[in-house]
Every structure is written in structure tokens, then in C-alpha cells.
Amino acid sequence: MTPFQAVYGYLPPTVSFYLLGSSPVHMVDVTLRDCDSLLMQLQKNMQLAQHRMRQQADKHRSKRTFRVGDLIFLKLRPYRQTSVFKTHCPKLVPRYYGPFQVIARVDQVAYTMDLPTQSCIHPTFHVSLLKPKLGTNVVASATLPSISSDGLFLWFPERILQHGMFKCDNKK
Template identity: 40%
Template sequence: MTPFRALYGYDAPSFIDLAFDQSNVPKSRDVLQECQDILKARKENLQCAQNQQKIYVDKKLIERHFEIGELVYLRLQPYRQSSLKRSGVEKLKPRFYEPYQVVRKVGAVAYELDLLTESIIHNVFHVSCLKKALGL
């Protein structure tokens, strides 16, 4: 005897039996309807949460587009890319590094830059790492 049968006096309802209405479990239609209501409510809550997150992200989203040949400043991760950086105290280093020229657009949100030949990092960067060089 299963613990469910010992507690309730009948076998646990099977979703297959409930779906085909072949169950001898009391109130099987009620159980099936309750499961469907719970699933519908969870889907609605998930959609509502996704919409809230999208609204929050869209508020802070900045569209950035660069033309080929345009100059941009580059922001590097301090713990990863060190070939373009100068030595010294980390907090006193500049946040963005010298203007580089955009060579081509790679995909929807990435750009290839014309880096120095001695740099040992990949030359394709996400738009969040780039800032338009104004006044040059």
C-alpha cells in the first residue's frame, strides 16, 4: 500500500486517467480543473514578471550605433585585458582608453575596432564597452 492510499483511502490520481476521464477517483474532474487553474495562474504570473523586467530594462537601455570609420573610446575589464593598459594603481587608471577607429559592424550589437598591432586581445567588442569620441 502506498502512503497516499493509506492516508486518503484511494490511489493517487494519474494525469493520464484524469485526462481521459477514466478515473474512479472521487472528484477527479475537480482535481484536473484545479491543476489546470494553477498552471494557468503560474503562466500569467510568469508573463507579468517578464513584462515588469522588460519595462525596467528598457528604461535604462541606451541605443548605440556607430558608423564605419568613426572614433570610439574603449572600456576594458580591469582583470582580463591588460595588454592595452598602462601599469599603475588600478583606481587611478582611465576608465576608457584612447579613441580607436571602427572597422566594421559584426552582428547587431558588436563592432570590430582597429587596435594596436602589439595588443593581444580580440578586436571585436560589444556596444556597452564603447563610447563615441566627441570633439575629435
């Protein structure tokens, strides 16, 4: 549906090209010919602008394709995905997690990955957030952070090194 049809509820009127000499009145003939040349110039300008914009956008794009079974790293953005990260300093959070295995290709630019069950995020991601795993020794964080149902990190200490009592407001 075009924006015109959404606003007015009917299809926009079609502008047909004028056939020279169709009108017996000379002034109408000249006016319609000028309108026709103006429409053709506008179409050319739109095509040139679209071509320039496409070239500028394609400069920053890279062609990335993955196959089912490939190992890839996942880029998570801490300022957007608050269900995964709740930290005071998002700059210090790891940028890439993984490697995870590709389960399916959803579209040309979207892939579904085999994420852990406790990850609390949707497993389908755009190709711009994925990076292929190169070599055998490249390892980032192997798992996503564990999160409770409240959205808080689950911390499990390995061992207690020291313990003591502290006073705060005359309370131990």
C-alpha cells in the same frame, strides 16, 4: 535543448489543457480542472514577472549604434584586462583609449575596431565598452600602451636629465 532534456535525455512531457467533461468520473474532472486553472495562473504569473524584469533592465540600457568608419573611444577595464595593464594602481589608468575606427559590425551589440597590432587584445567589443567621439577637439590617449611578449610595459625615455651613482648594501 532544454535543461530537462540535458539532464534526462528526452523531451519533457507536454501538459495539454483539460477539456471539461472528458472524464466520466466527477472527482477526476474536478481535479484536472483545478490543475488546469493552476497551470494557467502560473503562466500568467511568469509573464508578469518577465515583463517587470524586462522593464527594470531596459531602464538602464541605452541604444547605441555606430557605422563603419565612425571614430569611437574604447573603455578598457584594468582589473579585467591584465594583458593590457600591469600597474600598481589601476585607478590612475586612463579610462578611455582612442579614438579608433570601426571596421565592421559583428552583431547588434558588438563591433570590431581597428586596433594597433601591438595591443594584444581581441578587436571585437560589446557596445557598452564603446563611446562615440564627439567634436573635433576631444582627444584621449591616442594609442594603447606598448607591451612586450612577457606582458610588461615597454618604456622608452625621451632624454636623460641627470645621472648618478647610488650606494645600496655597500654596492654601487
